[in-house]
Amino acid sequence: MGGEIKITINSEQDWKDIVHRCFRCGYCKFTQNFSDFNCPSYRKFKFETYSTGGRMWLIYGIINGEIQWNSGIANVLYACSTCGNCIENCRFDKFNDFLVDFIEAARVEAVNNGFCPEKQKVLLERTENREMFNPYGEINSNNEELKSKYNLPDNAEWVYFIGCTSNYRQKNLRDATLNFLKKAKIDFTLIDEHCCCSPIIRTGQTKPVKDFMNYNLAQIKNTGAMKVITSCAGCYRTLKKDWSKFETDLGIEIFHTIELVKKLLDEEKIKFKSEYNKKVTYHDPCHLGRHMGVYEIPREVLKQIPGVELVEMKRNRENAWCCGAGGGVKIGYPEWAVEISGERLEEAKQTGASEITSVCPFCRTNLSDANQKYSMNFEIIDIIEIFDKLDYEIVD
Amino acid sequence: MNKENVFEQLEHIVGKDFVSNREEDLYIYSQDPGASLPRHVDFVVMPENVEEVQKIVKLANQEKVPVIPMGGGLTLSGLIIPVKGGIVMDMKRMNSIIEINALSKYALIEAGVTTGQLLSFLNENYPNLQPPVPDAPPSATIAGNVLIHGSGYLSQKYGNHGAMINGLEVVLPNGDICKMGSCAVSKYWFARGPIPDLIGLFISSFGTMGIVTKLSVQLFDKPKFREVVFGLLNDPNDIPNILLKITETGLAEDVLIGMQDKPDWMKGYVFIIAYVTGESQEEIDSHIKIFKRIYRKAKARYMKTAERIRKVYLEKPIFAAAAADYRKGGGFEYVGANMPLENLPEAYKKGAEISKRYGIVPTLGSRLIGGTHNIVMFFSYSFNRADPKDMENAREALHETNKLALELGGIPWKAELSGQQLILKKMDPNYKKLFNTIRSILDPNHIMNPGNWEVK
Numbered sequence: 142m143g144g145e146i147k148i149t150i151n152s153e154q155d156w157k158d159i160v161h162r163c164f165r166c167g168y169c170k171f172t173q174n175f176s177d178f179n180c181p182s183y184r185k186f187k188f189e190t191y192s193t194g195g196r197m198w199l200i201y202g203i204i205n206g207e208i209q210w211n212s213g214i215a216n217v218l219y220a221c222s223t224c225g226n227c228i229e230n231c232r233f234d235k236f237n238d239f240l241v242d243f244i245e246a247a248r249v250e251a252v253n254n255g256f257c258p259e260k261q262k263v264l265l266e267r268t269e270n271r272e273m274f275n276p277y278g279e280i281n282s283n284n285e286e287l288k289s290k291y292n293l294p295d296n297a298e299w300v301y302f303i304g305c306t307s308n309y310r311q312k313n314l315r316d317a318t319l320n321f322l323k324k325a326k327i328d329f330t331l332i333d334e335h336c337c338c339s340p341i342i343r344t345g346q347t348k349p350v351k352d353f354m355n356y357n358l359a360q361i362k363n364t365g366a367m368k369v370i371t372s373c374a375g376c377y378r379t380l381k382k383d384w385s386k387f388e389t390d391l392g393i394e395i396f397h398t399i400e401l402v403k404k405l406l407d408e409e410k411i412k413f414k415s416e417y418n419k420k421v422t423y424h425d426p427c428h429l430g431r432h433m434g435v436y437e438i439p440r441e442v443l444k445q446i447p448g449v450e451l452v453e454m455k456r457n458r459e460n461a462w463c464c465g466a467g468g469g470v471k472i473g474y475p476e477w478a479v480e481i482s483g484e485r486l487e488e489a490k491q492t493g494a495s496e497i498t499s500v501c502p503f504c505r506t507n508l509s510d511a512n513q514k515y516s517m518n519f520e521i522i523d524i525i526e527i528f529d530k531l532d533y534e535i536v537d
Numbered sequence: 538m539n540k541e542n543v544f545e546q547l548e549h550i551v552g553k554d555f556v557s558n559r560e561e562d563l564y565i566y567s568q569d570p571g572a573s574l575p576r577h578v579d580f581v582v583m584p585e586n587v588e589e590v591q592k593i594v595k596l597a598n599q600e601k602v603p604v605i606p607m608g609g610g611l612t613l614s615g616l617i618i619p620v621k622g623g624i625v626m627d628m629k630r631m632n633s634i635i636e637i638n639a640l641s642k643y644a645l646i647e648a649g650v651t652t653g654q655l656l657s658f659l660n661e662n663y664p665n666l667q668p669p670v671p672d673a674p675p676s677a678t679i680a681g682n683v684l685i686h687g688s689g690y691l692s693q694k695y696g697n698h699g700a701m702i703n704g705l706e707v708v709l710p711n712g713d714i715c716k717m718g719s720c721a722v723s724k725y726w727f728a729r730g731p732i733p734d735l736i737g738l739f740i741s742s743f744g745t746m747g748i749v750t751k752l753s754v755q756l757f758d759k760p761k762f763r764e765v766v767f768g769l770l771n772d773p774n775d776i777p778n779i780l781l782k783i784t785e786t787g788l789a790e791d792v793l794i795g796m797q798d799k800p801d802w803m804k805g806y807v808f809i810i811a812y813v814t815g816e817s818q819e820e821i822d823s824h825i826k827i828f829k830r831i832y833r834k835a836k837a838r839y840m841k842t843a844e845r846i847r848k849v850y851l852e853k854p855i856f857a858a859a860a861a862d863y864r865k866g867g868g869f870e871y872v873g874a875n876m877p878l879e880n881l882p883e884a885y886k887k888g889a890e891i892s893k894r895y896g897i898v899p900t901l902g903s904r905l906i907g908g909t910h911n912i913v914m915f916f917s918y919s920f921n922r923a924d925p926k927d928m929e930n931a932r933e934a935l936h937e938t939n940k941l942a943l944e945l946g947g948i949p950w951k952a953e954l955s956g957q958q959l960i961l962k963k964m965d966p967n968y969k970k971l972f973n974t975i976r977s978i979l980d981p982n983h984i985m986n987p988g989n990w991e992v993k
């Protein structure tokens with residue numbers, strides 16, 4: 142299940158030794174057919190500085206001492222949603238895979254040099270707060286209430302890692318996932334989870350990550366589970382790709398809910414008894430699509446739901462336009478983040494779809510904010526929430 | 538210049554978001570991807586329309602501050618890095634494709650339209666038409682390219698891209714907006730004449746004569762079928778003969794030659810890469826047959842290629858950047874010299890010697906421009922940006938190559954400052970005088986990209 146994981150920088154390869162390979166040629170700015178600029182940051186701020194190449198050259202300028210850290214440079218580095226469009230379009234093999242890693246590594250340096258922007262700092266403060274352990278500033282939910290509501294055991298085969306966005310902002314998505322897992326008779330449970338650390342990793346505030354990971358892993362292992370399922374593209378990317386940078390063998394398998402849905406459909410275990418007669422489009426979350434290579438699974442699921450008419454937006458899959466929430470942009474540049482989603486909604490409008498589906502609570506939040514701001518009247522819905530609206534049966 | 542005043546005025550003209558004097562922006566705009574050393578920039582500004590361009594130029598005149606128009610900034614020879622500080626005018630916000638005239642076959646576009654954008658727009662909306670585009674990365678602008686006598690895969694058949702300009706709208710250094718070509722008289726931007734042709738003043742003058750805000754470029758019919766025919770020569774002395782034989786057929790859309798020592802299997806050969814086009818596969822097949830025969834007669838071997846390589850060559854823009862990555866050091870520049878055919882073999886031999894002398898793997902190539910009327914020859918030098926000595930080495934090799942090109946009767950194309958001086962040294966004094974006189978009349982305050990083509 143799932144797509145191919147892109148390479149990440151490892152300890153043998155110091156990013157500082159290769160970042161100057163960027164030629165500032167600018168393929169990374171575009172869609173695959175060059176129709177338009179597809180780097181949200183460059184499209185917005187327009188100065189060459191805000192292209193991926195501009196960032197690479199600034200980073201190299203800092204490394205070689207030609208330019209010193211200042212808040213402006215930090216701003217350029219943080220004004221990037223880590224969407225990965227550049228990774229897809231840069232022509233330099235074994236370099237392109239690292240572009241977002243370079244930006245994130247440079248953000249770590251920004252933090253170390255005292256240039257983490259104030260708004261993004263809040264992510265760390267809240268995550269480290271012993272009453273919160275989440276970037277939303279909510280009191281930590283130990284999930285015991287949910288466990289008893291859904292009658293979940295202490296020990297199970299699977300853990301559903303809810304993720305902070307679903308648990309504190311998109312509860313409907315969380316509940317739809319819980320309902321699905323229950324209905325599918327998955328032997329699962331919940332843990333008293335702390336943030337997966339995606340927001341602080343993406344913003345270069347990596348100091349506590351290992352502790353958080355170890356804590357979560359211990360909680361997971363306490364349940365006896367070997368498999369973790371998450372409904373969040375950000376958690377999925379973090380657990381599968383970032384955690385393994387700290388621990389080569391996590392000892393667990395990680396899945397996105399949509400992979401499980403697909404598997405059950407393939408095994409013909411889901412029998413639909415109602416239809417979902419809607420024209421829908423699908424938004425690729427960057428953290429699932431470009432970061433993890435999962436493009437087709439959600440589409441295949443949608444196509445198998447009776448009644449669904451799936452239409453594609455012009456920019457899709459590797460070419461998708463980012464929702465604008467990732468990489469700390471939602472907290473750092475809230476208005477711009479919504480503007481980026483606004484552009485996505487405009488694109489969705491051209492398809493004639495009435496609903497925008499996705500499989501990421503963070504995309505859902507930002508797309509919904511734009512939907513409201515621009516009075517677009519779309520239904521923004523996670524695929525798992527569609528299942529919640531359907532009558533279906535799981536057969537053994 | 539009163540810097541604060543200039544900044545405030547620029548903000549007033551284009552709005553706060555589109556002007557910068559921030560250190561990080563100036564740092565990026567003070568360099569290009571070639572081997573030039575960084576040079577100081579005072580401001581970067583991004584106008585949205587011709588009126589804003591006009592106001593900026595008037596301000597620059599008033600404050601005697603240089604203005605440097607910039608498209609994609611990809612010439613590699615530092616032409617958009619100010620020589621005497623000033624305002625870099627990044628044209629990218631002026632990116633409208635105003636009109637495609639499918640009958641007279643031209644595109645009327647603003648100066649910031651990229652080659653990628655126009656190519657993709659035509660592919661989607663006018664699949665039978667193709668624009669002149671270079672092998673440069675897609676963020677190169679059409680304007681930047683045609684204004685430097687650019688060339689591309691249509692050049693063998695139709696000439697250099699400068700010749701494909703039908704008309705220009707230009708903001709002159711005094712702020713006047715001037716239309717040139719048929720658009721000066723007619724509402725159609727369909728032709729360059731027949732009126733006194735002043736458009737040439739703006740080509741290869743590197744922004745010293747004014748700022749082009751709109752332009753009409755010719756579009757060409759896209760052949761239904763296109764194929765690449767590879768050939769191998771052993772001896773560079775045989776290059777002129779095979780090129781003559783190829784062009785005699787009138788069948789080639791584009792002809793490239795390459796000679797390079799890496800990868801190893803390429804060493805010791807001259808590669809001939811000819812593109813043939815046709816209305817049907819049968820036509821293509823018959824053209825390939827003709828080319829095989831020509832190759833044989835001209836001491837070349839026809840080379841069958843792997844599908845992967847064929848594809849790379851058919852999708853040229855992707856191929857271009859790869860050459861820049863040979864050294865994995867982020868640095869690349871080439872001398873592109875326009876050469877007469879007779880001295881091409883010598884250029885290959887001596888070019889390879891220069892490369893070796895500077896410890897650079899010889900990577901030479903050329904493209905026909907309008908048959909054998911003109912050949913643009915590339916002497917490529919990739920270098921490691923992280924090693925100042927390596928960059929210096931590349932600069933020296935480039936300079937020596939410029940000298941070689943001039944010695945062999947050629948002219949360095951889009952030459953960097955030192956190359957321009959070499960050309961000026963050899964230039965007919967009265968041509969220089971005429972150029973300078975026109976320049977001084979148009980731009981008495983020398984605000985337009987000063988330092989370039991500077992007659993000393």
Ligand SMILES: Cc1cc2nc3c(=O)[nH]c(=O)nc-3n(C[C@H](O)[C@H](O)[C@H](O)COP(=O)(O)OP(=O)(O)OC[C@H]3O[C@@H](n4cnc5c(N)ncnc54)[C@H](O)[C@@H]3O)c2cc1C
Binds near residue numbers: 685
């Ligand atoms: C890998 C690679 C391959 C290349 N291959 C080719 C090739 O095959 N053929 C080819 O022709 N070139 C090639 N080039 C060279 C160059 O990139 C292109 O010619 C390119 O099109 C230049 O356009 P630009 O927008 O980058 O121009 P810029 O570099 O921005 O500008 C070029 C010159 O024109 C001036 N200028 C720009 N816009 C205006 C304006 N609006 N008004 C007045 N003056 C203006 C600038 O001041 C400058 O002097 C290649 C470059 C690279 C990096």
Ligand code: SF4
Binds near residue numbers: 165193197
């Ligand atoms: S990141 Fe890649 S595509 Fe972008 S400018 Fe650098 S080398 Fe070119």
Ligand code: SF4
Binds near residue numbers: 220223228241
């Ligand atoms: S990750 Fe996205 S926003 Fe960031 S530089 Fe790359 S393309 Fe631009």
